[in-house]
Amino acid sequence: MNIYDIQKKYLEQSYFLDYRDGYGLSEILEVLTKYSVRGDWLDLGCGGNSYLWRMCLNHIDNMTLVDKYSATSILINEMKNKQFKKGCYKYAFENFCCSNIEEIYSTPYEYVCKDLLKEEILFEKKYNNVSQIGLLGLCENPHIFKIKIFEILKNLKKKGVSINANWLFNSRYSEILNIDNSYITELYIKNILSEHENYQLEYINKIKFNDEKYTGVMIYVIRRVK
Numbered sequence: 001m002n003i004y005d006i007q008k009k010y011l012e013q014s015y016f017l018d019y020r021d022g023y024g025l026s027e028i029l030e031v032l033t034k035y036s037v038r039g040d041w042l043d044l045g046c047g048g049n050s051y052l053w054r055m056c057l058n059h060i061d062n063m064t065l066v067d068k069y070s071a072t073s074i075l076i077n078e079m080k081n082k083q084f085k086k087g088c089y090k091y092a093f094e095n096f097c098c099s100n101i102e103e104i105y106s107t108p109y110e111y112v113c114k115d116l117l118k119e120e121i122l123f124e125k126k127y128n129n130v131s132q133i134g135l136l137g138l139c140e141n142p143h144i145f146k147i148k149i150f151e152i153l154k155n156l157k158k159k160g161v162s163i164n165a166n167w168l169f170n171s172r173y174s175e176i177l178n179i180d181n182s183y184i185t186e187l188y189i190k191n192i193l194s195e196h197e198n199y200q201l202e203y204i205n206k207i208k209f210n211d212e213k214y215t216g217v218m219i220y221v222i223r224r225v226k
């Protein structure tokens with residue numbers, strides 16, 4: 001399967017389906033609504049799903065969407081042209097969205113193709129909002145995770161926010177991916193941030209559940225205060 005098909009299948013098997021309670025989605029949507037700030041938005045490891053999160057961000061002037069693969073841009077463009085509003089998108093729109101669908105899907109954007117785990121996460125300008133939904137869970141060890149978190153934070157404007165959600169792999173899925181991300185705990189995130197007074201952890205919550213891949217999702221929000 002090519003990248004376009006893989007990323008589309010991922011959406012079809014998750015967010016294109018009807019909303020299901022208990023898997024952390026409503027908490028992520030609520031956090032985006034509550035903590036995001038007016039201005040611009042950088043979405044790291046965006047896949048084809050940025051418009052779902054965009055529904056919950058108010059007053060976004062422009063967005064920079066970044067993923068490892070060039071084919072991702074085709075999927076993003078398709079979502080935009082369809083003004084997709086089914087499944088979890090319908091749920092997000094009806095429960096968390098304050099603007100209209102035309103405004104969501106007409107937000108100016110640029111797509112950047114970049115290997116964010118190999119290259120430094122550094123962009124030419126700084127942003128009001130930076131998100132990674134499902135990217136840093138792919139870091140192979142806590143050391144790389146820590147480096148990447150601080151790279152991400154360097155892209156924030158003062159008072160800007162970094163909104164994060166990382167799914168935690170169960171042992172079976174860890175073996176398949178050859179990535180054990182069980183080091184992503186509340187304590188670990190609190191500890192690495194305690195070393196830096198420029199950044200404040202404003203929210204952290206692990207939503208626990210058990211399905212065939214995950215033990216839960218860690219959701220956390222970091223603000224640049226200085």
Ligand SMILES: C[S@@+](CC[C@H](N)C(=O)[O-])C[C@H]1O[C@@H](n2cnc3c(N)ncnc32)[C@H](O)[C@@H]1O
Pocket residue numbers: 007044045046047048049050066067068069114115116117118132133134135138
């Ligand atoms: C779990 S998916 C999440 C996609 C999307 N953020 C969402 O909320 O559904 C992880 C995404 O990260 C991207 N990704 C994986 N490794 C990457 C890397 N090294 N650099 C940039 N993007 C990467 C994948 O292509 C994929 O789109």
